[in-house]
Amino acid sequence: MKKELIIKRVFNAPVERVWRAWTDPEEAKKWWGPKGFTAPVVEIDFRVGGKYLYCMRGAATSGGKEQDFWSTGVYQEITPLEKIIVIDSFSDEKGNVVPATHYGMSADFPREMKVVEIFEAQGDMTKFTLRHKGFPANDIEGARAGWNSSLDKLAESLEGQKERAGVTFESFTSEEK
Numbered sequence: 001m002k003k004e005l006i007i008k009r010v011f012n013a014p015v016e017r018v019w020r021a022w023t024d025p026e027e028a029k030k031w032w033g034p035k036g037f038t039a040p041v042v043e044i045d046f047r048v049g050g051k052y053l054y055c056m057r058g059a060a061t062s063g064g065k066e067q068d069f070w071s072t073g074v075y076q077e078i079t080p081l082e083k084i085i086v087i088d089s090f091s092d093e094k095g096n097v098v099p100a101t102h103y104g105m106s107a108d109f110p111r112e113m114k115v116v117e118i119f120e121a122q123g124d125m126t127k128f129t130l131r132h133k134g135f136p137a138n139d140i141e142g143a144r145a146g147w148n149s150s151l152d153k154l155a156e157s158l159e160g161q162k163e164r165a166g167v168t169f170e171s172f173t174s175e176e177k
Protein backbone atom coordinates (compact mmCIF):
# COMPACT_ATOMS: atom_id res chain seq x y z
CA MET A 1 0.00 0.00 0.00
CA LYS A 2 1.29 3.46 -0.91
CA LYS A 3 1.41 6.19 1.73
CA GLU A 4 1.13 9.95 1.65
CA LEU A 5 3.49 11.94 3.86
CA ILE A 6 2.01 15.19 5.18
CA ILE A 7 4.17 17.68 7.07
CA LYS A 8 3.02 21.06 8.38
CA ARG A 9 5.34 23.79 9.61
CA VAL A 10 5.04 27.42 10.63
CA PHE A 11 8.12 29.42 9.68
CA ASN A 12 9.06 32.74 11.29
CA ALA A 13 9.42 34.38 7.89
CA PRO A 14 7.00 36.10 5.51
CA VAL A 15 5.48 34.01 2.73
CA GLU A 16 7.50 35.86 0.06
CA ARG A 17 10.74 34.76 1.74
CA VAL A 18 9.65 31.12 2.13
CA TRP A 19 8.43 31.06 -1.50
CA ARG A 20 11.80 32.39 -2.69
CA ALA A 21 13.58 29.62 -0.76
CA TRP A 22 11.71 27.08 -2.92
CA THR A 23 11.89 28.90 -6.26
CA ASP A 24 15.33 30.57 -6.38
CA PRO A 25 18.19 28.13 -7.07
CA GLU A 26 20.71 30.02 -4.92
CA GLU A 27 18.30 30.07 -1.98
CA ALA A 28 17.44 26.36 -2.40
CA LYS A 29 21.16 25.45 -2.33
CA LYS A 30 21.33 26.81 1.22
CA TRP A 31 18.95 24.23 2.66
CA TRP A 32 18.06 21.43 0.24
CA GLY A 33 18.65 17.95 1.64
CA PRO A 34 18.81 16.55 5.17
CA LYS A 35 21.49 17.63 7.65
CA GLY A 36 24.87 16.31 6.55
CA PHE A 37 23.97 16.83 2.88
CA THR A 38 24.75 19.73 0.57
CA ALA A 39 23.10 20.79 -2.68
CA PRO A 40 25.90 21.60 -5.14
CA VAL A 41 23.54 21.67 -8.13
CA VAL A 42 20.09 23.25 -8.17
CA GLU A 43 18.61 24.15 -11.55
CA ILE A 44 15.06 25.52 -11.64
CA ASP A 45 12.97 26.44 -14.70
CA PHE A 46 10.12 27.80 -12.61
CA ARG A 47 7.06 27.73 -14.86
CA VAL A 48 4.26 25.26 -15.50
CA GLY A 49 5.86 22.57 -17.66
CA GLY A 50 9.34 23.66 -16.56
CA LYS A 51 11.75 21.23 -14.95
CA TYR A 52 14.10 21.20 -12.01
CA LEU A 53 17.25 19.21 -11.35
CA TYR A 54 18.70 18.86 -7.83
CA CYS A 55 21.81 17.12 -6.58
CA MET A 56 21.85 16.15 -2.91
CA ARG A 57 25.41 15.26 -1.88
CA GLY A 58 25.94 13.03 1.13
CA ALA A 59 28.99 12.94 3.36
CA ALA A 60 31.91 10.74 2.40
CA THR A 61 31.40 7.05 3.09
CA SER A 62 33.97 4.72 4.63
CA GLY A 63 35.45 4.44 1.14
CA GLY A 64 36.09 8.18 1.18
CA LYS A 65 33.69 9.00 -1.67
CA GLU A 66 30.71 11.32 -1.39
CA GLN A 67 27.45 10.05 -2.83
CA ASP A 68 25.26 12.18 -5.06
CA PHE A 69 21.49 11.68 -5.18
CA TRP A 70 19.88 13.38 -8.16
CA SER A 71 16.22 14.23 -8.61
CA THR A 72 14.21 15.90 -11.31
CA GLY A 73 10.65 16.96 -11.73
CA VAL A 74 8.12 18.87 -13.76
CA TYR A 75 6.08 21.78 -12.42
CA GLN A 76 2.40 20.87 -12.87
CA GLU A 77 0.77 23.83 -11.16
CA ILE A 78 2.00 27.15 -9.78
CA THR A 79 -0.18 29.62 -7.90
CA PRO A 80 2.22 32.44 -6.91
CA LEU A 81 2.87 32.66 -3.15
CA GLU A 82 0.28 29.90 -2.52
CA LYS A 83 0.92 26.53 -4.14
CA ILE A 84 3.40 24.48 -6.15
CA ILE A 85 2.60 21.01 -7.51
CA VAL A 86 5.35 18.90 -9.05
CA ILE A 87 5.83 15.38 -10.31
CA ASP A 88 9.13 14.26 -8.76
CA SER A 89 11.49 11.44 -9.77
CA PHE A 90 14.94 10.13 -9.01
CA SER A 91 17.28 10.94 -11.89
CA ASP A 92 20.84 10.86 -13.11
CA GLU A 93 22.99 13.99 -13.40
CA LYS A 94 21.49 14.76 -16.82
CA GLY A 95 17.92 14.69 -15.54
CA ASN A 96 17.04 11.30 -17.01
CA VAL A 97 14.57 9.49 -14.74
CA VAL A 98 16.05 6.42 -13.04
CA PRO A 99 14.47 3.89 -10.67
CA ALA A 100 15.01 4.31 -6.91
CA THR A 101 17.10 1.13 -7.00
CA HIS A 102 19.76 3.22 -8.81
CA TYR A 103 20.43 4.74 -5.37
CA GLY A 104 20.03 1.52 -3.40
CA MET A 105 16.44 2.17 -2.41
CA SER A 106 13.41 -0.08 -2.55
CA ALA A 107 12.12 -1.34 -5.90
CA ASP A 108 8.65 -0.49 -4.55
CA PHE A 109 9.22 3.25 -5.12
CA PRO A 110 7.18 4.55 -8.06
CA ARG A 111 9.09 6.26 -10.86
CA GLU A 112 7.00 9.40 -10.33
CA MET A 113 5.62 10.90 -7.11
CA LYS A 114 3.33 13.90 -6.70
CA VAL A 115 4.49 16.63 -4.32
CA VAL A 116 2.20 19.49 -3.26
CA GLU A 117 3.64 22.49 -1.40
CA ILE A 118 1.14 24.94 0.12
CA PHE A 119 2.17 28.37 1.45
CA GLU A 120 -0.20 30.35 3.68
CA ALA A 121 0.66 33.86 4.89
CA GLN A 122 -0.02 34.35 8.59
CA GLY A 123 1.10 37.91 9.22
CA ASP A 124 4.90 37.89 9.23
CA MET A 125 4.93 34.10 9.43
CA THR A 126 4.17 31.33 6.93
CA LYS A 127 2.22 28.14 7.44
CA PHE A 128 3.72 25.58 5.06
CA THR A 129 2.19 22.21 4.18
CA LEU A 130 4.01 19.49 2.25
CA ARG A 131 2.08 16.55 0.80
CA HIS A 132 4.33 13.92 -0.81
CA LYS A 133 2.35 11.06 -2.33
CA GLY A 134 3.27 7.53 -3.31
CA PHE A 135 5.71 6.26 -0.68
CA PRO A 136 5.99 2.53 -0.16
CA ALA A 137 4.85 1.73 3.40
CA ASN A 138 8.32 0.51 4.42
CA ASP A 139 9.99 3.75 3.29
CA ILE A 140 7.69 6.37 4.80
CA GLU A 141 9.61 6.85 8.07
CA GLY A 142 12.89 7.45 6.27
CA ALA A 143 11.15 9.98 4.03
CA ARG A 144 9.62 11.70 7.06
CA ALA A 145 13.02 11.97 8.76
CA GLY A 146 14.64 13.29 5.58
CA TRP A 147 11.98 15.91 4.92
CA ASN A 148 11.90 17.05 8.56
CA SER A 149 15.67 17.42 8.59
CA SER A 150 15.55 19.38 5.32
CA LEU A 151 12.81 21.64 6.66
CA ASP A 152 14.88 22.22 9.81
CA LYS A 153 17.66 23.47 7.52
CA LEU A 154 15.14 25.66 5.70
CA ALA A 155 14.06 27.19 9.04
CA GLU A 156 17.69 27.88 9.90
CA SER A 157 18.26 29.45 6.49
CA LEU A 158 15.16 31.63 6.79
CA GLU A 159 15.48 32.59 10.42
CA GLY A 160 19.06 31.97 11.49
CA GLN A 161 17.69 29.63 14.15
CA LYS A 162 18.78 26.18 15.22
CA GLU A 163 16.81 23.05 16.08
CA ARG A 164 13.29 24.22 15.29
CA ALA A 165 13.48 27.28 17.55
CA GLY A 166 10.29 29.26 17.07
CA VAL A 167 8.87 26.74 14.63
CA THR A 168 5.83 24.58 15.22
CA PHE A 169 5.34 21.45 13.19
CA GLU A 170 3.35 18.30 12.79
CA SER A 171 3.94 15.29 10.62
CA PHE A 172 1.65 12.42 9.81
CA THR A 173 0.95 9.73 7.25
CA SER A 174 -2.25 8.78 5.50
CA GLU A 175 -3.29 5.87 3.33
CA GLU A 176 -3.67 6.92 -0.28
CA LYS A 177 -7.10 6.53 -1.76
